[in-house]
Amino acid sequence: MKMMIQFQNPIEPFNSMVRDGTAGSTIRSILEDLKPEAVYFTAREGRRGGIMIVNMDSPSEIPRYAEPLFLKFNAEVRFMPCMTPADLEQAGLDALGEKWG
Helix, strand or coil: CEEEEEEECCHHHHHHHHHHCCHHHHHHHHHHHHCCCEEEEEEECCEEEEEEEEECCCHHHHHHHHHHHHHHHCCEEEEEECCCHHHHHCCCHHHHHHHHC
């Protein structure tokens, strides 16, 4: 299942990591391990963060994706299932509309 992971880093420890030169290598190490399909970095609510798209076979994989962000950056992490247009076509919306509409 495709999952969108939103993460938001508090100001610390990230500022300290930028200052001591470890932020970039830590991010690189996490991404090399997680191998997201896509990742975008952004600022939200005045804090650094981003969005990753990953494919999970089981909810038991959630810690694999969350823990590096929790442990290295004290990040807030949110998981949201998401679909591609092809996935949505297979959802049977017409039949659901007939049944429940």
